[in-house]
Amino acid sequence: AQTVTQSQPEMSVQEAETVTLSCTYDTSENNYYLFWYKQPPSRQMILVIRQEAYKQQNATENRFSVNFQKAAKSFSLKISDSQLGDTAMYFCAFMKHATQGGSEKLVFGKGTKLTVNP
Amino acid sequence: DAMVIQNPRYQVTQFGKPVTLSCSQTLNHNVMYWYQQKSSQAPKLLFHYYDKDFNNEADTPDNFQSRRPNTSFCFLDIRSPGLGDAAMYLCATSRGWGGNQPQHFGDGTRLSIL
Numbered sequence: 001a002q003t004v005t006q007s008q009p010e011m012s013v014q015e016a017e018t019v020t021l022s023c024t025y026d027t028s029e030n031n032y033y034l035f036w037y038k039q040p041p042s043r044q045m046i047l048v049i050r051q052e053a054y055k056q057q058n059a060t061e062n063r064f065s066v067n068f069q070k071a072a073k074s075f076s077l078k079i080s081d082s083q084l085g086d087t088a089m090y091f092c093a094f095m096k097h098a099t100q101g102g103s104e105k106l107v108f109g110k111g112t113k114l115t116v117n118p
Numbered sequence: 119d120a121m122v123i124q125n126p127r128y129q130v131t132q133f134g135k136p137v138t139l140s141c142s143q144t145l146n147h148n149v150m151y152w153y154q155q156k157s158s159q160a161p162k163l164l165f166h167y168y169d170k171d172f173n174n175e176a177d178t179p180d181n182f183q184s185r186r187p188n189t190s191f192c193f194l195d196i197r198s199p200g201l202g203d204a205a206m207y208l209c210a211t212s213r214g215w216g217g218n219q220p221q222h223f224g225d226g227t228r229l230s231i232l
Contacts, residue, residue, distance in 0.1 A: 004160075033217025044122070045161075045208065045223040052217065091160065098216040105175075106221065108160035 002027045002094050006109035013082045014117050020067075021077045021112045023092030029053075031097035034068065034075045035106070040088040048090070051075065053097075082116045089113050121145050124209050124224035131199055132232050139194040139227045141209030150192040151221065152184060153208040161208055167192060168215070196229075204231045 003026045013019035025034070032053045039045040051059045051068050058066050063080045079086055092109040123142045131137040141150065149168050153161040165174045167186045181203070183195045196203055206228050210221040 009158075035217075042225070044225045045210075047220045050217065050220070095217045104216065105163045105166075106161075108162075110158065110160045 002029070002032075002096065002107045004092050004094050004107055004109035006090075006092055006112050008112045009110070010113045010115070012115040012117055013079075015082055015084060017082055018078060018080045019082055019114065021079075021090050021092075021114065023075045023077070023109060025073050025075065025092075025094050027073070027094065027096075029096050033095045033097070034066075035093040035095070036064070036066070036075075036077045037091040037093060037108075038086075038088045039091065039111075040085075045091070049077065079114075084116050084118060087114060087116045122209055122211055122222050122224035124207075124227050126227060127225060128228050128230070130230045130232060133201065134198050137196050137199055137229065139196075139207050139209075139229070141192045141194070141224055142190050143211045143222075144190070145211055145213075145222060146189060147211035147213050147222070148189075149212045149214065149219075150186060151208075151210040151212075152192070152194050153210065155206040155208055155226070157205075164194070199229070199231050201231050204229055 005024045034051045036048040037045050038048045049061045049064050065078045067076045089111045091111045093106045096104040098104045125140045151166040152164045155161040164178045186192045206226045208226045209224045212219045212221045
């Protein structure tokens with residue numbers, strides 16, 4: 001079974017600075033997807049960024065980028081120029097590549113609560 | 119405009135009294151999911167539908183059931199809620215299977231048991 005570990009329950013950063021959230025996972029699969037989801041207080045969870053394991057290039061979405069180390073099974077999220085609106089719970093998640101006719105589920109880590117301070 | 123809508127946002131029920139949580143979507147997605155998220159824990163998948171095909175996770179308690187009467191709506195029924203069922207319940211949708219089909223989440227329903 002796949003597991004996802006986020007070792008930082010809480011983090012804080014000053015506005016405009018950069019912060020990195022850690023995530024490691026355990027799997028015997030070779031093809032899979034990794035995700036970072038953001039869940040602001042009392043608001044819906046939204047997808048921040050996605051990485052396909054067969055792609056060596058790290059995914060980037062504006063101020064959000066990942067450092068994907070497949071051999072180390074590490075998938076960290078870097079947030080540059082942090083903004084107050086980045087305050088949220090961040091979940092790292094894993095999904096196996098779906099086989100034909102099959103379904104695969106998201107496996108989430110426990111989350112990191114990020115606070116951006118003014 | 120909200121695309122995955124969960125009602126109500128907060129639900130209080132009594133120990134053992136059946137309760138139903140509602141989810142609707144305007145995305146016309148094929149797949150709908152229900153997750154349970156307890157405090158300080160990761161969301162845990164309970165079950166999902168692909169169209170009308172129901173898929174139950176092996177460790178989902180029998181106390182939890184679901185209905186999907188049409189594409190737009192999906193319900194979570196808890197037959198006899200216990201104190202351990204107090205949690206946030208998240209509904210999500212996706213167009214299809216797989217990691218290239220992102221899941222869209224609702225705001226969640228926070229369930230309290232008295």
